[in-house]
Amino acid sequence: MKKSNILSALLLGSIIGLSGCGGDMAASSSQGYAYEVQVTNVTAGQPMSPLLVSSTSFFSVGESASAALEKLAEGGDNSELLNADSVSGSKLITPSQSDAVSVNTLTQTLSIATMLVKTNDAFAGLDNQDLSSLALNASATFYLNAYDAGTEENSETNATVPGLGEEGYNSARESSDIVTLHAGIITKDDGLATSNLSSMEKFNNPVARVVVTRTK
Amino acid sequence: MKSTFTKIALTSALIMSSSLVASEIEVTITNLTKGVSFTPLLVSAHAANSQLFNDGSASSANLKSMAEGGDVSGLLADLNAAGANSVENPAAGLLSAGASTTTSVTTTAGNEYLSIVAMMLPTNDGFVAMNSVKIPTLAGVYKYELNAHDAGTEANDELAANIPALATGSGATGVSASAEGFVHIHRGNLGDFDGVAGVSDLDARTDRFLNPVASVIVTVK
Numbered sequence: 001m002k003k004s005n006i007l008s009a010l011l012l013g014s015i016i017g018l019s020g021c022g023g024d025m026a027a028s029s030s031q032g033y034a035y036e037v038q039v040t041n042v043t044a045g046q047p048m049s050p051l052l053v054s055s056t057s058f059f060s061v062g063e064s065a066s067a068a069l070e071k072l073a074e075g076g077d078n079s080e081l082l083n084a085d086s087v088s089g090s091k092l093i094t095p096s097q098s099d100a101v102s103v104n105t106l107t108q109t110l111s112i113a114t115m116l117v118k119t120n121d122a123f124a125g126l127d128n129q130d131l132s133s134l135a136l137n138a139s140a141t142f143y144l145n146a147y148d149a150g151t152e153e154n155s156e157t158n159a160t161v162p163g164l165g166e167e168g169y170n171s172a173r174e175s176s177d178i179v180t181l182h183a184g185i186i187t188k189d190d191g192l193a194t195s196n197l198s199s200m201e202k203f204n205n206p207v208a209r210v211v212v213t214r215t216k
Numbered sequence: 217m218k219s220t221f222t223k224i225a226l227t228s229a230l231i232m233s234s235s236l237v238a239s240e241i242e243v244t245i246t247n248l249t250k251g252v253s254f255t256p257l258l259v260s261a262h263a264a265n266s267q268l269f270n271d272g273s274a275s276s277a278n279l280k281s282m283a284e285g286g287d288v289s290g291l292l293a294d295l296n297a298a299g300a301n302s303v304e305n306p307a308a309g310l311l312s313a314g315a316s317t318t319t320s321v322t323t324t325a326g327n328e329y330l331s332i333v334a335m336m337l338p339t340n341d342g343f344v345a346m347n348s349v350k351i352p353t354l355a356g357v358y359k360y361e362l363n364a365h366d367a368g369t370e371a372n373d374e375l376a377a378n379i380p381a382l383a384t385g386s387g388a389t390g391v392s393a394s395a396e397g398f399v400h401i402h403r404g405n406l407g408d409f410d411g412v413a414g415v416s417d418l419d420a421r422t423d424r425f426l427n428p429v430a431s432v433i434v435t436v437k
Contacts, residue, residue, distance in 0.1 A: 042271040044366060044396050044403045096272040096398035189391065189406055189415065199372075199391055202403040204427050206363065209271055 033108055034216035035131065038100040039144075040209045041093045045200040047163060048124060048208065049076030049115035051089030055105035057128040058086075059113065064177050065149045072113055073121040073149030075168025081113070089114070102215070108132040110212060112144065117163035118201045120156065121149040122182045124208045131212065139213040143206035146182040150174065156185060156195035164196050181205075238324050241351060242435040245306075245332060246316040248361075249429050251422040253382060254311040254334040254344055255286030261323040261330055262300035267348040268331050269399045275367040279333075279399070283343040283367035285380055286335040301327050310337070323351065332362070332432065336425075338382040338418055341370040341395075342402045344430050357435050361428035364402040371395050374406060374416035385410070385417035401427070 041048050052058075052072060058081055059069050068080035078088055089099040093114065103110075112126040124144040134140050152160065153174045162168035186192040189199040241261070247254055260266075268291060269279050278290030288304060295302050306319035311334070321330075332346040345365050352358050366372070373390035376383040391406050407420030 040272045042401045044400055095396070095400060098272065184404075190420075199403070199406045202406070204364065204401055204404045206401060206427070 032104055032106045032216070033131075033214060034102065034104045035110065036100060036102050036213045036215055037110065037112070038098055038211045038213075039089070039093065039112065039114065040098040040211075041095050041207070042209050043095050043116070043203045043207050045095055045118070046203050046207065047095070047117040048093040049117055050078055050091060051093070051099055051101060052078040052081045052086060052113045053089070053101050053103055054081065054086035054111045055103065055107050055109055056085045057109075057111050059111075059125060059127060059147070059179050061127075061147070061179050061181070063179060065151050065179050067171070069113065069123075069179075070121070070149060070151040070171075071169045073115055073123045074152050074170065075162055076115040076117055077169060078113070092117070104216070108134070112210065114208070116146060116203065116207065118161060118197055119163075119182075119185055120154045120160055121152040122146050122185075123149060126210065131214065134212065134214045136214055136216070139211055142210040142212065144208040144210060145205040146184075146203060146207045148180050148182040150176050150178045150180060154185070156187065156192060156197045158196045161196065238322060239351070239353070240320060240322050240437045241330075242318060242320050242437070243330070243332070244316055244318040244433040244435075245311065246431045247311050247313055247429070248431055249313050249336075249425045251313050252339075252425050252429065253313065253337045254307075254430070255337060256288060256305035256309065257307060257311065257317070257332060257334040258282070258288040258291055258295075258302065258304055259306060259319055259321060259330075259332050260295045260300045260302040261321050261327040261351060262295055262298060262302075262348075263326050264329055264348070266295060266298045266300055266329070268333060269345070269347065269365070269367075271347075271365065271399050271401065273398060275369050275399050280341070280367055280369040282333055283335055283341040283365075284370050286337070288333070291333065299324070299327070330434065335380075336364060336402075336429065338379045338423055339402070339405060340372045340374065340378055341367040342405075343367065346432055351434065352436050355436050357433060360432040360434065362430040362432060363427040364404075364425060364429045366396065366400055366402040368396040368398045368400060372403075372406075374418045376417040379417070383417045384419060385412065385414070387412045388414050388417045391415050
């Protein structure tokens with residue numbers, strides 16, 4: 001059982017220094033754009049892992065998830081998606097709570113991912129959102145749907161769901177192995193006897209609200 | 217630079233007029249669900265600072281009354297006090313699955329945002345909502361989709377005793393025991409297959425829903 005150390009630490013409340021890992025992005029101080037991105041968890045009972053906010057796309061429906069996205073979606077670990085184009089949130093976002101990050105970018109596009117922690121491999125995602133119509137100091141609101149990374153069977157067991165305390169990431173892939181919209185969890189309350197999730201963790205789209213404000 | 221000044225003045229005047237002039241809009245609401253009914257709807261054009269709720273924040277007492285019991289009178293009083301232009305109960309009762317209703321709203325100066333709310337039956341504290349959406353200023357036909365929200369004020373126990381109407385079962389033990397404490401996107405009804413026992417007095421075959429739960433067509437004249 002490989003535990004997701006980052007997520008376990010977060011769930012225990014000892015937030016480690018993820019926020020310092022973010023790239024400063026390629027833009028120099030004199031060129032490009034800057035956005036403040038605030039994400040609010042609007043689910044009933046799904047905690048969300050630290051945000052990954054990027055100016056470049058890193059997933060696509062119908063295609064196989066990268067190993068880096070697999071680690072985020074299965075274990076809440078965004079570290080391998082951090083690069084010059086992306087930044088990390090600073091905390092686990094519990095239901096009704098928000099986190100905000102600032103990003104500097106050369107392009108007017110935005111992609112976001114955060115794991116729904118009480119699932120096998122679900123994440124709230126935004127892929128390559130166009131921000132070119134957003135004027136300086138203006139804000140726009142977007143709503144995120146839940147995606148299934150397609151990398152792990154949705155067994156909903158303690159042994160496979162990091163939010164239940166056990167294994168997060170596992171390099172094995174499920175048979176379908178493509179990113180899709182998530183069909184929702186079943187839970188033990190809905191008759192899946194082997195599930196350790198409850199109806200409180202069920203979700204319906206959208207799962208997160210994003211307010212983007214252009215600051216440069 | 218006189219011409220530049222004139223242009224700026226004219227532009228300002230145009231911008232001001234578009235936000236201050238009254239407009240007439242027609243609003244058509246369609247219940248998209250398979251088996252959920254909406255209690256009497258509240259449709260309101262209001263100012264930016266009259267938003268009825270915010271996902272992630274606690275519900276007001278008047279939103280709670282609407283979401284738990286279908287009573288929009290408190291929200292209507294709040295909106296009236298704020299000078300909003302509201303229409304109560306355009307469908308003259310329940311708006312059942314698949315049904316539509318159309319109403320007109322004449323908006324006065326400053327009432328540039330549209331909200332629509334109604335309780336969803338059978339749920340504990342679920343409601344359909346358009347939450348303070350900017351009304352387009354250009355004439356045209358605009359389409360929106362609405363989601364189901366949960367007021368977070370009542371446990372989703374799905375017991376007939378705690379749902380005003382349309383919960384057909386009885387004798388259930390209850391699904392959830394505690395309220396969430398904040399408004400959020402509804403996670404859906406659970407239901408079960410046992411009309412006289414089980415965890416829920418709702419029927420999983422007929423009482424579930426997915427977002428969106430309503431469509432709205434706004435015609436700006």
